[in-house]
Amino acid sequence: MLYLATHGVTWSDFSELLRDKEVISAIKLSVGTSLITLVLVILVAVPSGYALSRCRFPIPAFFNTLVDIPLILPPVVLGLSLLAIFGTPAGMWIRRTLQSYDIELVSAVGIVMCQFLVSVSYCIRAAKASFDEVDSRLEDVSLTLGCTPFQCFRRVTLPLARNGLIAGCVMAWARAIGVFGPLMVFVGTSARVQVMPTAMWLELSIGNIEKAFVIALIMVAIAGSALILVHWLVPGRKWS
Amino acid sequence: MKNAVSIKNLTLQAGDFNLGAIDLDLAEKEYFVLMGATGSGKSLLLKALCGLHPIKSGNIVLSGKDVTALPPRLRKIAYVPQNSGLFPHLNVIRNISFSLEVGGMSFKKAKHAIEEIVTLLGIEDLLERAPSTLSGGERQKVALARTLVMKPNVLLLDEPVSAVDEPTRKEICNDLIQVKDRIGIATIHVCHSKEEAACVADSVAVMHDGKIISRGTMDELCRQHENPVIKRLLDL
Numbered sequence: 001m002l003y004l005a006t007h008g009v010t011w012s013d014f015s016e017l018l019r020d021k022e023v024i025s026a027i028k029l030s031v032g033t034s035l036i037t038l039v040l041v042i043l044v045a046v047p048s049g050y051a052l053s054r055c056r057f058p059i060p061a062f063f064n065t066l067v068d069i070p071l072i073l074p075p076v077v078l079g080l081s082l083l084a085i086f087g088t089p090a091g092m093w094i095r096r097t098l099q100s101y102d103i104e105l106v107s108a109v110g111i112v113m114c115q116f117l118v119s120v121s122y123c124i125r126a127a128k129a130s131f132d133e134v135d136s137r138l139e140d141v142s143l144t145l146g147c148t149p150f151q152c153f154r155r156v157t158l159p160l161a162r163n164g165l166i167a168g169c170v171m172a173w174a175r176a177i178g179v180f181g182p183l184m185v186f187v188g189t190s191a192r193v194q195v196m197p198t199a200m201w202l203e204l205s206i207g208n209i210e211k212a213f214v215i216a217l218i219m220v221a222i223a224g225s226a227l228i229l230v231h232w233l234v235p236g237r238k239w240s
Numbered sequence: 241m242k243n244a245v246s247i248k249n250l251t252l253q254a255g256d257f258n259l260g261a262i263d264l265d266l267a268e269k270e271y272f273v274l275m276g277a278t279g280s281g282k283s284l285l286l287k288a289l290c291g292l293h294p295i296k297s298g299n300i301v302l303s304g305k306d307v308t309a310l311p312p313r314l315r316k317i318a319y320v321p322q323n324s325g326l327f328p329h330l331n332v333i334r335n336i337s338f339s340l341e342v343g344g345m346s347f348k349k350a351k352h353a354i355e356e357i358v359t360l361l362g363i364e365d366l367l368e369r370a371p372s373t374l375s376g377g378e379r380q381k382v383a384l385a386r387t388l389v390m391k392p393n394v395l396l397l398d399e400p401v402s403a404v405d406e407p408t409r410k411e412i413c414n415d416l417i418q419v420k421d422r423i424g425i426a427t428i429h430v431c432h433s434k435e436e437a438a439c440v441a442d443s444v445a446v447m448h449d450g451k452i453i454s455r456g457t458m459d460e461l462c463r464q465h466e467n468p469v470i471k472r473l474l475d476l
Contacts, residue, residue, distance in 0.1 A: 140292045141325035143312040145339040145390060155342065159329045 001217065009210050017214040022191075026199035027218065033108050033195065034177040037115040041123045041172050046165065049127020050153070054136075070121040078117050079185025082110075110187035111195060115176035122175055126168020130161035167230040174226035178219060242304045244268045244426030245289075245394055250298030252288050259284055259450040261298065266394075268303075269424040271416075273437040275473060276447035282430040283322070285447070286396045289428070290319045302393050318387030319396045323403070324379040326371035332382050333367040339390035357385045360422060361415055377408035381415060388423065395427040401436060413439045434458075434474050446470050 057063050085091045134157050142152045180197035187193045189202055196215050203212035243265045251260035259281045266272050276282050287293040291312035300308045307315045326335050337350035358364055361381045380400050401409040437444050438458045445455040448469045464470045
């Protein structure tokens with residue numbers, strides 16, 4: 001904000017930049033794809049987190065490493081990994097199958113793949129931590145009170161882990177909406193796949209600093225809101 | 241007459257600890273107290289009866305029905321764990337009506353169904369409160385009410401008064417006697433206290449190192465001075 005103010009960008013310039021077609025398109029694509037990613041992340045992370053928390057795996061280090069790999073790999077390497085996967089025979093088959101339905105990887109689909117890969121580990125870790133905090137004795141009691149294992153999960157485990165799960169989802173969504181490196185490698189920067197981070201980078205690269213800063217401000221606002229939501233949900237809101 | 245509980249040759253393993261073989265029969269409406277030092281396997285036995293811990297061998301028969309292979313929900317065994325196990329995200333009335341709602345009863349009907357037990361235990365004023373606002377004694381009463389509304393065949397109480405003060409302990413013991421007299425349900429009550437056992441028990445057994453080493457009335461056990469485990473446990 002300070003940068004824009006000191007470089008002669010007035011409020012009307014700022015609001016005009018906010019209404020820019022490319023900016024709006026990037027916001028729409030970012031929000032749309034990240035919400036789809038969020039749904040996929042929830043579908044994968046909640047059962048995975050629960051399994052990691054409650055099940056005994058034969059080689060726990062292997063499964064934990066598998067979950068943690070996306071957290072520690074450089075983002076560009078994640079994009080390269082996706083390229084490599086779709087270069088294998090199985091990947092080529094998936095690509096051809098998608099193409100037969102007129103679905104290209106260099107589209108929202110590719111964006112969702114990158115966002116998913118980058119954010120799913122955060123949510124799995126958060127889900128595992130939330131489920132770890134649920135007292136397993138309460139689950140035992142619910143089973144003796146007539147619950148099936150699924151009813152126990154729905155009526156006891158899930159409500160007790162709710163705050164941590166929501167926080168994990170918010171963090172994963174914020175991570176997804178800010179993904180940059182894998183997108184550059186896997187889907188590129190063509191106009192139809194420009195989300196906020198790639199649009200910001202492109203504006204920077206052509207010297208349109210003000211527009212880049214406007215997009216950056218929107219991303220800061222999103223990240224800030226997500227953090228506020230997480231801090232509001234997690235501390236001091238335990239059940240007992 | 242059929243036994244309410246009949247355990248034959250029950251064995252199980254938990255880490256390095258081996259339980260059994262346990263043979264135990266409880267008559268209908270019998271109030272049975274299981275005593276033993278910490279780590280003797282009392283709580284583990286209760287969990288095995290509920291189906292919450294897998295067993296290695298043996299049979300568990302409740303009111304003539306072999307429940308050994310049944311999941312916990314189909315055994316009709318009510319279990320109150322050491323910390324009362326109230327669900328912190330539900331208020332007291334929702335905790336008590338939990339088993340009825342899980343079984344498909346509407347909350348409105350469940351409210352009616354729990355009235356008798358709530359009145360018997362004198363917890364009418366607690367219904368809208370959150371479990372975190374209850375005292376230790378109140379928590380145990382609510383946990384007891386929650387298990388009784390499901391009309392179980394057997395009631396398992398794991399140290400129900402271990403975390404309360406002396407007056408509350410007496411009050412809960414009185415409640416348990418009332419429940420025994422009014423509802424008459426076969427009960428296994430795990431505890432450490434001789435006074436507590438004497439207050440409620442029809443029969444008492446002592447468990448040591450995963451095995452039941454003695455069983456009888458409280459007076460009979462108190463006469464077993466020669467057994468060092470019983471002597472130490474009952475402070476003879």
